[in-house]
């Protein structure tokens with residue numbers, strides 16, 4: 001299973017989280033949000049990472065030009081689209097950046113929102129399910145109704161996000177079998193300041209999940 005820790009702002013924390021076992025790190029490229037990092041900060045963090053760790057930039061409601069410039073400047077391996085990007089936008093982005101992983105986040109307000117998934121699967125590498133919040137695009141710490149996701153089986157890989165923590169990850173994974181998980185606020189002291197003890201506890205819990 002892929003394990004993505006998102007909202008990295010400090011290079012030394014990114015390095016430590018990668019060595020604890022994260023397969024992907026996420027960098028928030030959405031200006032005016034609390035975990036925002038600019039391309040210089042992303043480059044500094046990526047310089048500390050082994051090449052095997054995926055580096056995903058999180059964007060929302062911006063232009064293809066903006067995304068492609070930041071990808072070129074930072075060598076991100078993937079982009080997560082966390083706003084209202086359409087399937088056509090994903091298709092266009094994929095044509096321009098064929099070697100970059102595209103993850104479309106769906107912010108789930110109700111069960112109908114899950115039906116959008118099928119419109120994206122042809123154009124993206126993976127989907128990501130996050131919670132809907134009227135004020136914040138992401139990093140809300142709100143959980144999804146895992147029971148309502150039991151039938152969610154898109155034709156592409158998917159990540160479960162939304163309020164996952166070391167304390168609830170086992171419960172989530174007993175109900176669902178996503179291809180990946182994504183955590184941000186659940187392993188933090190404050191926005192953008194990751195708590196390495198919480199990250200270590202997450203990996204202990206995941207080892208338990210694999211053993212059972």
Ligand SMILES: O=C(O)c1ccccc1N[C@@H]1O[C@H](COP(=O)(O)O)[C@@H](O)[C@H]1O
Nearest residue numbers: 006137138139140141161162163184185
């Ligand atoms: O984390 C942010 O600040 C953020 C800002 C804008 C778009 C997305 C953002 N974060 C994403 O939110 C989810 C879940 O976060 P949490 O675990 O509930 O705190 C995660 O995919 C982040 O990439």
